[in-house]
Amino acid sequence: MIGKPQWLVANGGTILKDARQELGRRIEHPARRAFLQRTLSLGGVSLLSGCALVDADSVETALQRISRVNDRVQGWLFDPRRLAPTYPESMIARPFPFNAFHGEDEIPTIDENGYRLEVSGLVADRHPWTLAELRAMPRTDQVTRHICVEGWSAVGKWGGVRFSDFLRRIGADPHAKYVGFKCADDYYTSIDMPTALHPQTLLALTHDGRTLPPRHGFPMKLRMPTKLGYKNPKHIQAIFVTNTYPGGYWEDQGYNWFGGS
Amino acid sequence: MEDASKTIHPLWLRLTHWFNAVAVTILTMSGWRIYNAAPFFDFLIPKQITLGGWLGGAIQWHFAAMWLLAGNGVAYLLCNLASGRLWRRFFPLTARAFVHDLLAAVHGRLSHADPARYNAVQRAAYLFAIVDTLLLVLSGLVLWKSVQFPSLRELLGGYEAARRVHFLAMSTLLAFVVVHLTMVALLPRTLLAMIRGR
Structure with a gap:
């Protein structure tokens, strides 16, 4: 049996707590993943624009940029x-x-x-x-x-x-x-x-x-x-x-x- | 060069039509996702046909596509007014002609021999789409910035009433789209005309 390293025993609680917090943040919005998937399946727009596939990251970047324009308009x-x-x-x-x-x-x-x-x-x-x-x-x-x-x-x-x-x-x-x-x-x-x-x-x-x-x-x-x-x-x-x-x-x-x- | 005498739909009209179709599709699907976050009727829109994935994503799509709808809509109205097409194509429009053409359509006796001439039902339907979209934009402005547009807000009966107006205007526009697409399916050459212009 390999024993737990000493630091892990000592900090186990803290590490777990941090991990749980970090995970909690990520799981909180599983819908964000769906957001990207949905972006890809925007069939109508893809067809009309002639693009076979819209790159999810670039779409999100473009939407973020428009959101900043909307900040200025507001x-x-x-x-x-x-x-x-x-x-x-x-x-x-x-x-x-x-x-x-x-x-x-x-x-x-x-x-x-x-x-x-x-x-x-x-x-x-x-x-x-x-x-x-x-x-x-x-x-x-x-x-x-x-x-x-x-x-x-x-x-x-x-x-x-x-x-x-x-x-x-x-x-x-x-x-x-x-x-x-x-x-x-x-x-x-x-x-x-x-x-x-x-x-x-x-x-x-x-x-x-x-x-x-x-x-x-x-x-x-x-x-x-x-x-x-x-x-x-x-x-x-x-x-x-x-x-x-x-x-x-x-x-x-x-x-x-x-x-x- | 296009033969102007044969052109049913000028280029600007075809462009604004298709940009509008894209904007309305994005706005409707993302709007459904936004509605789902706090539904005021006893139903949700199936997630599969909504856009944005989560509320924040849907709002980003919605508040991006609104500029396309508004900018394209202004271009459409300006071209329509400046070219005189609005009056030529949509007027005169009388209740008598509307009822006459509607009955004729129901009995399958409405002629579409000249696609450059709209019958009274078409005139009414397209004008309705314009006015309904205008109502969507105005109620949307109240939802987006209810404090900054006080007279518009009061005109629509307040923020909460504007939410319902926005939803109902969406529903009636959708009803128009359903009829519109059905007619296109029955008369496919109208689709060709909206693409090629002839």
Whole structure:
């Protein structure tokens, strides 16, 4: 019998955990493989264009490129003064649907007292924020429609700090291109500065009048009625301002980056 | 050179027709995959006939082909207007002529002797396809950018209503395509005319 190498015994647990995480990420979207296969079987287009076979990689590259063009078109269409419609409270969806890249059993638990919001990048004041500090800032609320990339929508009520107020407070460079977010469940995303400064973009601390529950992003989420759901990060732990494109969890897999509505 | 006197469909019309066919095929199949992500009727579209594989892929196809549909559609309408073909081919169109030609068609007595002249049913059907596609584009704009096009959104009854309008407009366009392809199968020389122009 050949014994297990010492390092494997020592690190076995960690290696397994890493592998499981890595595998989990890959298996999560078996449909992506089907996407490529379907690309190949686009018979009608192949026939009409006279091409026997469309190369899957080049098709995906072309589609990605068009998606980036669509980012620019949306940036151009975005009017920083145009407000998303607001609704009467009677239209609020209760219970409000849960949706994430993970199941409800994987919602992170965050200790309120130990929580610190990290701020970095092109900002003047990098001190970490406690929840008490955030709650002490002027707050506002909104009843707006949350539109999911899947197509469904639901009216909800969110309350919190105007993100533009927060960005001003930390001395963020308003000419920077991107604001990025890192979340407690390893989700990450990024948005354009004009949307970050939009008056309806909220650092939401409450949902439906109560402290934001874990399933909707405790201790805070970024609420933007001008963007699709996957652009609204929950359980935010770190915010950074940058000129380097930060991408996002879904965006890196093919969802459109701007994701405006 | 083509003999202009024999040409039924000018080159620009044939090109825009086939580009439109490609765009509509991609948009319909990818749209079905997008519908499947959050169906609002009691059925799903069979995965085998959808395009994109997963939601992100379907959206990429959909938001790429929309430019082909829109650009090609604008070119078609401009050429149609500028050449005067729109008025020559589609008008006059009266309800009386429509009913007359429809009854004649049902009884198998509608003549297709001159393929350069559309009967009243054809005129109505093709105009319907144009208007329906326009409705698809407008409701699609509301789904894509509901905040940025507020008057269009309110005109269609809001975001959720626009989803249904978009789906129903797709369904009726598909009904048109089914009838259209059936007629082509019955009169194969019309397919030849759409390829060669004569």
